Amino acid sequence: MDNSLKGQVALVTGGTKGIGKAIVDKLSNAGVQVIVTARTAAKEITNGQHFISADLTQRESAETLAKEIxxxxxxxxxxxxxxxxxxxPGGGFSALSDEHWINDWQLNFMSVVRINKALLPTMIEQKSGVIINISTGAAKQPIWEMTMSYSSAKAALNVYSKALANEVGSKGIRVNVVSPGVVKTPLMLEFIDNIAESSNITSDEAFKAVMDKVGVPLGRMAEPEEVANLVAFLVSTEAKYINGTNYSVDGGALPTI
Incomplete structure (x- = not known):
């Protein structure tokens, strides 16, 4: 990694735990001034990181964030x-209410649209900037029993990201997508525990069921840092000709190239 990131200003949403925290730490260690946002603050914000509390499902949050940054x-x-x-909840179409669909789309799609809309004018004025939208392998390989509404929102995010990359590439701004598979995060471990409880099986059995369903050739979850490493590369000048691309970090789970 070169020194191109030193002194840059970055916003990482959902940056207090899991993949987000790993990205925050990676960028901070590279000399980036990182603004972290989440609903609740982490126990510890280090390396000069700037925390702003925000509920990104709320329409006004993006404008408030942009104004402060x-x-x-x-x-x-x-x-x-x-x-x-x-x-x-899992269970397919019949288990999902309108509220479930709306909540998944507000958090996983509309929050991204609003953040980008609020901050892109500044990037356009600067004639430079990088946007990374974190998606999921489930957007290409949905699991109907577990991820129907979530997968659909993230699939929309993938299409939106490609369209946005085509629009703003000529203005000096790159947009790429990173799609993790099964990652060892607090949310994933909670998800597995919920499956175990609802199915009356052990957490180990639930983990095996998820891994068998997803089909990960490497046979393990990813560590959050393994996703963060790719994000740090994509935002650096070493990736300055990479635009409009979706990268899988899934241990080989996606069955196509």
């Missing part, structure tokens, strides 16, 4: 739209 730093170089979660 630009008021304090005057620029934005990197946006990592990491906040997201599978909020809905």
């Amino acid at each position: 630009l008021g304090k730093y005057g620029r934005i170089d990197i946006i990592v739209n990491n906040a997201g979660a599978n909020l809905s």
Whole structure:
């Protein structure tokens, strides 16, 4: 990794735990001024990181965030739209209410659209910037029993990201997608425990069921840092000709190239 990130200003949403925290730490260690946002603060914010509390499912949050970031730093170089979660119950179409669909789409799709819309004008004025939208392998390989509404929102995010990359590439802004598979995060471990409880099986049995369903040739979950490493590369000048691409970090789970 080169020194191109030193002194840049980045926003990482959902940055207090799991993949988001790993990305925050990686960028901070590379000399980036990182603004972290989540609903609740982490126990510890280090390395000069700037925390802003925000509920990204609320329409006004993006504008409030943008105002505070630009008021304090005057620029934005990197946006990592990491906040997201599978909020809905399993069980397929009949288990999902309108509210389930709306909640998944608000958090996993509309929050990204709003953050980018609020901050892109500054990137366009700067004639530079990088946006990374964190998606999921489930957007290409949905599991109807577990991820129907979540997968559909993330699939929309993939299409939106490609369209946005085509629109703003000529303005000096790159947009790429990173799609993790099964990652060892608090949310994933909670998801597995919920499956275990609802199915009356052990957590180990639930983990095996998920891994068998997804089919990971490497046979393990990813560590959050393994996703963060790719994000750090993609936002650096070493990746300055990479735009409009979706990268899988899934241990080989996606059955196609």
